[in-house]
Amino acid sequence: MTYALVLNGCSKTYPDQAKALTGFRDAFLAGFPQGKTIIIFNEEEKKQSLINASATVLVELIKVERYQPETVLTALQNLEHESCRDFYLFPGDQAGSELSVRFASRMGGSSLANIYSLEAGAGSPVCRRAAYNNYLEAEFSLDRKPYCLSLQKGFSAHTGKEKPKPPEMKVIEHNAKELNSNKAGTGINGTGAPDDSFVLDYKYTESDETTNLESARFILAAGRGVKNRSGLEKVEKTAAAIGAEVGVSRPVAMNAWAPLSKLIGVSGHMTGPELCITAGISGAAAFYAGIEKSACIAAINTDPGAPIIRSSDLAIIDDYEPVLEELERLIMENKRIEGEDR
Amino acid sequence: MQILACFKVVPDLDQMPAGDWLVDDRFRVETGYVKNMLNPYDESALEITLRYADQARRGNLPLNLTALTIGSKQADTYLKTLYALRYDKAVRVASDRDIRFLPEIAAAVISEYAAEKNRADVLIMGMQSGVGDNAKTPLLTAEYLNWPCITGVVAIEPANNGTKNLLKVKSMVDSGILEQTVRPPLVLAVSNAPGTYLRVPTLKDKVEYGKKPVEVQEMDNFKTGLAAANTSGGCRLTGLKPINHRREGLIIDGETAAEKARILYHSYLRERLGKL
Amino acid sequence: MASISREQIVENLVKLLDEEKVVTDEQVLKDSSVDRFRRYEEIHGFYTQPLPAAVVYAGSKEDVASILKFASEHSINVVPRTGDSATEGGLETAVEHSIVLDGSGMNEIISIDPYNMLATCQCGAPLQDLEDRLREQGYTTGHSPQSKPLAQLGGLVATRSIGQFSTLYGGIEDMVVGLEAVFPNGEITKIKNVPRRAAGPDIRHVIIGNEGALCYITEVTVKIYKYSPENNYLLGYTLDNMKTGFEILREVMVNGYRPSVARLYDEEDGSQHFSHFAEDKCVLILMAEGPKPLAEATGKAMEAIVEKYAECEKVDHRLIQVWFDNLNWDVSKVAEEREEIFATKNISNTTEIAATWDKIYDIYKVCVERIRTEIPDITLIGGHSSHSYLNGTNMYFVYFYNVVDCSPEEEISKYHLPIKRIIVEETIKAGGSMCHHHGVGKHRTPWIKDEYGSSYYILKTLKEAFDPEGIMNKGTIFPGE
Structure with missing residues (x-):
């Protein structure tokens, strides 16, 4: 069995992608012979750092002008169609999920998006992922190679020790333009796959919203119970004071009380802080998945029947406002005392 | 512009009582007791389409909207609503096949309908829906049609004042916002799109537009597509079980909210926060 | 109307209570100038009512x-x-420099007495808290309005509220045992807790339903009942005609059965709740509860009654149970609704009336028909009966409309009031009551004299006697000048 890890080096999330894929490889493909890493990239100066983060000795680089899914797909297809690997692993973001599905379709393989486990033995590989809005776990058996899998968003595996870096990398460089000019990609219907000529012009604005939700150790998460934008602003103030990152549930983001970048849950960030306090969140499973890895969850909600209560370690049944007010006072007081001690 | 918007009616799974997640030996789950709703991503796609239509109509641009769903008669009430909201055609592909985990079939039906029956320029639909959670349908549809695909779409509008049938598409990508002028045909996939509740038709519009019969197509008639789908896919569902979300849920009691906060802080949080 | 300035009012209030109990923050004043009746304006940031001088948080009856x-x-x-x-404008501050006297801080559950089956609370005790406490001990108030997660005891009594199990337990007037209330002259009055008495008129009814227009309720004692949900006998049916539904409800009631829940939805209103199993159908829901033999006997008897009507089709009771479990309005649902209204410009409102069995169907029919044809931009008009009595039942009209071609502050005059007018006038014309359980508030006062007829003399005299200065919630129940 052979595998390839496919990474998007055009994105600033590259380090997270690399970490997640390496972790997954170590957790589920440890017994396999060395695979390879395919890195899509667009900036020459970043090349070396991209290569350095690779988990395999063999690295194949595909240079693109910009990350354009159609170009990338066709390049991947042209690169791999002659010596197809058994497994292709993609990161759990929007781009990775898209590539896994479309690439599999072109290669006549099977794909699954958002998986968090894999059993690859002698028979058909078996993967697991969430279904039914995260209420259920579904298990699938894959029947056709190549198996193209994208990871669950925010996937992280604790493999214990850091693997030593391979002594020497073997790097092969490609250019998407050249790959794609030799032969046009072919879809399963036998006709040519699209290229990027449908885009007449484009403007990319990198998000200036930065959140550290994924690495945060202390999160204060707010839900519909904060009632409105100003309610959320108050929560943000409290969070800033007590040193917590703010995250929100889907209704809050959909109502635009907070930017999407603050969204926690299957369609947002998957977090794993030491402490997560939830305020006014009922705890739908799709949200809970985003805080499931918290070491401790403390929920504040007026409804003792809310699902979040059963899914928390500690719970206060009350209005979140006076509770947060008092917590803020206590934490600030403690900070002051500790400051004086020093 | 000929736009085909696809949607799915799903159960509101957050209403399911915790103890009711029972899976039978054919991996089915009884969700018929809870209210159904438009899949939220699809709801956004339908509203994004209507907002495009508002602009196109203002500019007197040629426009034709079709809404398509695959499923049981339950979806007809949504299709009628879409008629009332001025979709020109509402189509249901009738099927009792269990396609929860077979997005290939949905994609095959949609792509065949788009290419042969509808001659759509643009296909728009939600990225995934919370039963199968496959996150594949729009992507496979694009592949089957050999059309490009844009994911994370939040808005579309006519480009260049509608000349040449061009489209301006705004989408969220992993770390920013992409605004592109594009030439159809293409597939648009919608996920989180803030502020896109589907508008509500008036009774008058329901009477005037909503009484048109829903066009029902039998799934078995989509032979080409289904054959194509069978060559793809390759995933078999082999298990389905509830995920245990339970934690201790220790309820902290006190006279007032502030007292509860103090107990929480002193007994549980202070030490933990100290280690951060 | 105030004889002193706004500033002097605030100054004096601070002297009377603590500074922290007197709030003059502008946003708080704005929010306190309206209730749900004007939420369309409010959601769009318009505040058309005079802002109160202050919101005062009372800590005691003193x-x-x-x-x-x-x-x-x-x-x-x-x-x-x-x-x-509140939903009917009862909390609007219709007069310049009003004081909003808020009792939500008086939230103590003073005692639960299972021997005499009594629970006593301060006015600000949330019903949800009381109900949760009682259920832990195996009891219930039997009171379950949709506002249960929000409403507090004082307001519930002041508006003559009613809950989803009323057909068995009655409205709040059937639950109240004793009361404490403060009158405008500062007189603190307490009505003791006794099972019954024949010592003159029942003066509790001066207080229950006064909507803050006669006195201020500070303490309430209600009955409690044994809580045995395991015996609940829940029945659900689909049917074609509201007329049949009313007939069934009547037959159940006049034959002496006491369901806790007796609800009948028309197809329009029902489409919001039941489209997954009852498309284009009316829905009838009946529930019996209480001790097992009683619940079972009642349930079976009701089943037998419904069976006689061929158009009724029984549905799985779990469909009804899941719906019921998600029925109440909490803070989150209210917040979500606001965003939807803002985004879609589509808003719902309600008007609830009551009438005897012979009148109710005609009122229902003519109101729905008139609203459908006379009011523009309606997106849904329907209703349900949710509280039945020996002599008749109620009708809860539900209507949604798109607010089109008018500014947010015109929404009420363009849509809501013309709809209310149709319902109220048709109801009074037919001899029904224009208010079943939300109270009169400030927008049904134009018809209060028609509602009462010659008995308005009694009502008016209460106002003159207990509130001679006319300071209590001007414009509520009694038309403002």
Whole structure:
């Protein structure tokens, strides 16, 4: 069995992608012979750092002008169609999920998006992922190679020790333009796959919203119970004071009380802080998945029947406002005392 | 512009009582007791389409909207609503096949309908829906049609004042916002799109537009597509079980909210926060 | 109407209570100038009512007494408030420089007495808290309005509220045992807790339903009942005609059965709740509860009654149970609704009336028909009956409309009031009551004299006697001048 890890080096999330894929490889493909890493990239100066983060000795680089899914797909297809690997692993973001599905379709393989486990033995590989809005776990058996899998968003595996870096990398460089000019990609219907000529012009604005939700150790998460934008602003103030990152549930983001970048849950960030306090969140499973890895969850909600209560370690049944007010006072007081001690 | 918007009616799974997640030996789950709703991503796609239509109509641009769903008669009430909201055609592909985990079939039906029956320029639909959670349908549809695909779409509008049938598409990508002028045909996939509740038709519009019969197509008639789908896919569902979300849920009691906060802080949080 | 300035009012209030109990923050004042009736304006940031001079948080009946006395002396309008879930404008501050007297801080559950089956609370105790506490001990108030997660005892009594199990337990007037209330002159009055008495008129009814227009309720004692949900006998049916549904409800009631839930939805209103199993159908829901033999006997008897009507099709009771479990309105649902209204410009409102069996169907029919044809931009008009009695039942009209071609502050005059007018006038014309359980508030007062007829003399005299200065919630129940 052979595998390839496919990474998007055009994105600033590259380090997270690399970490997640390496972790997954170590957790589920440890017994396999060395695979390879395919890195899509667009900036020459970043090349070396991209290569350095690779988990395999063999690295194949595909240079693109910009990350354009159609170009990338066709390049991947042209690169791999002659010596197809058994497994292709993609990161759990929007781009990775898209590539896994479309690439599999072109290669006549099977794909699954958002998986968090894999059993690859002698028979058909078996993967697991969430279904039914995260209420259920579904298990699938894959029947056709190549198996193209994208990871669950925010996937992280604790493999214990850091693997030593391979002594020497073997790097092969490609250019998407050249790959794609030799032969046009072919879809399963036998006709040519699209290229990027449908885009007449484009403007990319990198998000200036930065959140550290994924690495945060202390999160204060707010839900519909904060009632409105100003309610959320108050929560943000409290969070800033007590040193917590703010995250929100889907209704809050959909109502635009907070930017999407603050969204926690299957369609947002998957977090794993030491402490997560939830305020006014009922705890739908799709949200809970985003805080499931918290070491401790403390929920504040007026409804003792809310699902979040059963899914928390500690719970206060009350209005979140006076509770947060008092917590803020206590934490600030403690900070002051500790400051004086020093 | 000929736009085909696809949607799915799903159960509101957050209403399911915790103890009711029972899976039978054919991996089915009884969700018929809870209210159904438009899949939220699809709801956004339908509203994004209507907002495009508002602009196109203002500019007197040629426009034709079709809404398509695959499923049981339950979806007809949504299709009628879409008629009332001025979709020109509402189509249901009738099927009792269990396609929860077979997005290939949905994609095959949609792509065949788009290419042969509808001659759509643009296909728009939600990225995934919370039963199968496959996150594949729009992507496979694009592949089957050999059309490009844009994911994370939040808005579309006519480009260049509608000349040449061009489209301006705004989408969220992993770390920013992409605004592109594009030439159809293409597939648009919608996920989180803030502020896109589907508008509500008036009774008058329901009477005037909503009484048109829903066009029902039998799934078995989509032979080409289904054959194509069978060559793809390759995933078999082999298990389905509830995920245990339970934690201790220790309820902290006190006279007032502030007292509860103090107990929480002193007994549980202070030490933990100290280690951060 | 106040004889002193806004600033002087605030100054004096601070002297009477603590500074922290007197709030003059502008946003708080704005929010306190309206209730759900004007939420369309409010969601769009429009506040058309005079802002109150202050919101005062009373901590005791003595606080209430001193504020009311002060207000009387200076002719200052006082709007009593607890849970802030009113829907009919009762909490609007219709007069300049009003004081909103908020009792939500008086939230103690004073005693639960299972031997005599009594529970006593301060006015600001949330019904949800009381109900949760009772259920832990195996009891219930039997009171379950949709506003249960928000409403508090004082307001529930003041508006003559009713809950989803009323057909068995009655409205709040059937639950109240004793009361404490403060009158505008500062008089603190307490009505003791006895099972019954024949010692003159039942003066509790001066207080219950006064909507803050006569006095301020500070304490409430209600009956409690044994809680045995395991015996619930839940029945659900689909049917074609509301007329049949009313006939069934009547037959159940006149034959002496006491379901806790007796609800009948028309197809339009039902489409919001039941489209997954009852498309284009009416829905009838019946539930029996209480001790097992009683619940079972009642349930079976009701089943037998319904079986006689061929058009009724029984549905799985789990469909009804899941719906019921998700029925109540909490803070989150209210927040979500606001965003939807803002985004879609589509808003719902309700008007609830009651009439005898012979009238109810005709009222229902003519109102729905008139609203459908006379009011523009309607997106849904329907209703349900949710509380039945020996002599008749109620009708809860539900209507949604798109607010089109008008500014947010015109929404009420363009849509809501014309709809209300149709319902109220048709109901009164037919001999029904224009208010079943939300109270009169400030927008049904134009018809209060028609509602009462010659008995208005009694009502009016209560106002003159107990609130001679006219400081209590001006414009509520009694038309403002």
